[in-house]
Amino acid sequence: MARNPSVQEFIEDNGPLLAAEERLLEACRVGGVCRLGTRPEVYRADREVRAEFLKVLILGGTKDCDLDPSRVWLEGAWISGQLNLSYRRAVGQIVLDNCRFVAEPRIEQARFDSLSLDGSHLPGLWAQGVQAKGDLFLRGITATGTVAVNGAQIGGQLDCTGATLDGAGGKALHAQGVTCGQDLFLSGITATGTVNVDGAQFGGQVDCTGATLNGAGGRALFAQALRAEQGLVWRDVTVTKGQVDLIAAHVSNLVDDLESWPVDRENRPDGGNLILDGFTYDRIVGPLGAAERIAWLRNGTKWDGEFYPQPYRQLARVLWNMGHDRAARQVRMALAEDMARHERFLDRHSRRVLAALRKFSARPGPRRRERVAKTVSELPGHRAEVATTTVDKLLALHGQVDPNHVPPGPGVQPISETTRRYAQRQFRSDLAWQELGLRARIARSWVIDHLSNWVIGYGFAPWRSIYWLVLLMSIGATMAALTWKEGSFAPNSAPILVSQGWHDALSADNPAQVWSDDEFGGKDWDSFSALAYGADVVIPIVPFGQTDAWAPSTRGPWGTGLWWGRWVLTALGWIVTALGAAAVTGLIQRDKD
Template structure:
């Protein structure tokens, strides 16, 4: 590198382009070479077009302020259309003016490590093999709009720990090689709209632990290779609308532990590979409307422990291949389309919490959604059901909330029985103890019975009025038995005085066929004591037997007889069964109504 200290050292070998640059720099004017525009790549860099040829060392001389004979003004260097040969070395340099380069093509790269400029640093639409600028400090803007940095297999753009006082523009830039911006700090926004970062098989964009003063824009940007934005901090939004992150079978987008003060937009984005947003924090919404997440057989979208300050616009599941992990994530309002989803989309909803849901508040649709996310690796998670029921309850959808909890209890019962069956299977293989297996079978049978009874009678405490229907069914069933016994002569008055009276003794049937066929009916209708006795009603008798809190006086007045035919014998035994069932159902219904058996 030639370190020029005066124009006199340059003038003997100065090209026409360098002389024109000198005149422009000293006059605070823009230097347009060769009519402006980006020059073609020379066939021979040792003999470029003199009208556009600027040596990197000469350019460095003017960037550093020139000399007393040709001093640069406070505007610095403004150059368009140059062919710059050699490597521009600005390491540890202090630039007092602007560096405004447009449409310049560099033979080699730019070294600007720890360079400091109090104004603007611009490489608009330039073609540079690399920019090595770790620790760069720019008080104004750093603009690389439309620029191209090409260093395939190496580092094309290095801005590690750089500090940009205002905005960093990489809009429509193309970086072919690694782009390292980790530790970057900007006072204003970072604009990468339409930029391309290509480093297939490696890191295409590294913004780890970067601190962006305002918004970060990656709209319509494309990355081929990993995009690491973990630990990123933005004072505004992060917008990736229409962006494409591609790193198949690897990490496509890494936003672990990123903190976005406002909204995160992934609207219409395409992520081909894993999208890891574990520990993400946003002050605003997260919008995945129209986004596509493709990582078949792996983690497509990981939002574990994420905290979304406002709305979460959930991705349409027909555009997802892979797992969506929402374990312990939280958001404000959930806006989604729960129905549908391909077989390749798997949900993990354990610990996911939200304040409310928009649309699709019916239990049937939501239960289908929960069923796709309540298991992971064979383990059942009841929390998603609890969460949905709570939200539906708070939104006023009481019936839907109860249905959700009912299904949860049903699935918990299935899981308990599954566990018992597994224990039995393990006992068979591990121990020959018949007693232990019998005990486990007994417990399994008891579990089945208990689960069935709670489910049918009170819906696990979530549907207490089912007990009324069950009681009605028991009453009707027993009513049929009662009718059969009554019409076949299987009833007698429930009174020792009546049974020993001469009127009733006339109906003795021990040694002969009864005449009349129904003594109880004949006695109650034809005799004076019978007409004054409690009239028999089969339905009221059935209700008296089944429902313990009802007393129509039928069981006090009438009883089935065990000596007047088989119907009476059957009914005599059946009333004990139906009385016990009635007590059980009534007790369960009362417990459900008072909330005793609800497992909140």
């Protein structure tokens, strides 16, 4: 363990104390405050304190120094030289506020009771693994290099309120793996470069209110696996450039406003500047409208061409637990819609790749080869790998080698030109069939997706099926009423159709209505009801007796229309009824999920 130097030894090695150092020494002997003034912007001899002398005081000197062990409190000094406290133990409270450091302080693995650098100007701070029993205050500092506190262990707060941090395009604040007993305050900071709190753990909250973040070509906030026991405050935040990465982060309360999150205004298919995959929270203190939250999710669930559904499920679960059942269902509906839409997007892009490959195989050329490379490069990772294998096979068939990919392995025997051309034709045929299959899958997906959405809200709004049944019944009833008025209905009974009474009524404009009167003997037949007929056609599982009693004829246009339309209405009724029943039976389980 290194021996602490004494003041006398410092004087012997470095000459007499400067004026500011004399004042600081006197303050340290009585546990007082040495306040030299505001932060110096230019060098002043009466403000200079040498870093080595400051180190002597911070380490407590020796017994003959007669220093008060409670604190070293210095304000407004010009600190020349490099303050190096690495792996040393500071004595008492250390306050170096509103000072200007000429060189970057190095305090890695140093131990403090508490440390304050409020309002100071630093060319950076190297404090990796620093330990503080109390607080580490960096409020209002100006740093022209990285503030590195990664791996720090802080018993109290890490407070960077109002700091200006310029990481020169690298890390503005490097706080990876920090363990902090209380809060992290980033309120009002202006950061150029990444604010890195990857894997950090805070017993309190992470407060970013009013922060301005500029990733300068990298991430604006890198918070993967962040833990904040009392929540994340994300209000009035401005992200001018860079990503906000919250992968696998967890906070208890999410306190936000939606305007503070970065927005993918270009709706890029490969994702924008917000990554929410794996981000979990227990409660939201902020806007709870489903439409606004769904827009927030859509900004943060696509990355590198992939779609990540977890954020939707997380939000739906939280809304459900908070009692917002309807909003939770709307979020789950949005998830189903967006998943289907993304799958169709991938299928369409895969189809474009197949089309480009087929055209290149039919007429190889540099431009078509560039087109193939471009379409393949736009695919997400797993599909790009599959497409690359197909490209390699195609190039091998055409006797070309793609420099961007590994050529076919050894042991491949040369083939004749006739065999090659046959293989090329077969390859193009396979591509055409695959392309056709993708077109069919896209169309089928579109129909099923929209039908499920419109009719039952993807299973989360089964009552929509009732609206559709009412609409179909209304259409059927209207057509039945017009057909009856037209005189194009007849009893659905062979004996009646050959009876004398029916034949006598056929001369009338509306035989069915005339036959139903007493004169022709049809009064005891089941009375016609247009509404009941519409319901009987649309809801086949509930018999109303109308379709058994009456049938449309083709003697008029409305009769012809109903003759064919009833089959369509019945088919649609079956579909709507089946979807509605499936949605109702699965609704309780979905709500639990």
